[in-house]
Amino acid sequence: MKVLYSKYDKTKIGSLPRIVFPGRKIVIITEDEARKAVDYLLQQDLLGFDTETRPVFKKGRTNKVALLQVSTHDTCFLFRLNRIGLCAPVIELLESTKVKKIGLSWHDDLMMLHKRGEFTPGGFIDLQDHMAELGIKDMSLAKLYANFFGERISKREQLSNWEADVLSEKQQNYAATDAWACVRLYEEYIQLKETQDYQLIVVPEPEPEPEPTITE
Secondary structure, three states: OEEEEOOOOHHHHHHOOEOOOOOEEEEEOOHHHHHHHHHHHOOOOEEEEEEEEOOOOOOOOOOOEEEEEEEOOOEEEEEEHHHHOOOHHHHHHHHOOOOEEEEOOHHHHHHHHHOOOOOOOOOEEEHHHHHHHOOOOOOOHHHHHHHHHOOEOOOOOOOOOOOOOOOOHHHHHHHHHHHHHHHHHHHHHHHHHHHOOEEEEOOOOOOOOOOOOOOO
16 A cells, blocks of 8 residues: 655655656757657657746746657657747647646646747646645645655756757756656556555644744
8 A cells, every 4th residue: 555645754855766767858859850759749648748947047037938848658758949939730739639648737837838829728637636636735746756656856957058059968857757757646646546545644734833922
């Protein structure tokens, strides 16, 4: 029986074994490559989605989404949107209802993607909605993955330059792992929902700090 926690202690994550996407990674930098990738992806039954944006360190400024990563069980396509934009194949993928598309806090990603162009999202499933059904309150990807699988997803590359001329191997691994993790988490959720083979340990909320006493 799998043991899950309503809130996962993040101090334990650092000691867990690190997990990295084990499959092949394909970087997409032209519309022709995007067409071939989307044709392949729309033949699958389940896809993990995530995005990356170049960080901004000045208040009031934002960047557009630079990378859309879409993963199957063994292959992750890295669409460099800063190169190809929301081209027709990418829009087709985002709008298609042929395949289940799993993301985490995906509403935020969709808002960012809409800054690159108009589309009507179809087939998306947000992991947060389903994790709440199991009684889990900690919704970050790193905590969810540690909670479900006892493994650590490194977030070291999160604030790297996603508009670099060439994505490093570490960046590719980071991006692919995040999208692939969504597939694994959703499949595990489905299995646990069907079998009920899990125990939820409810972690109590911390006691609120006492109000300071004011004396004359």
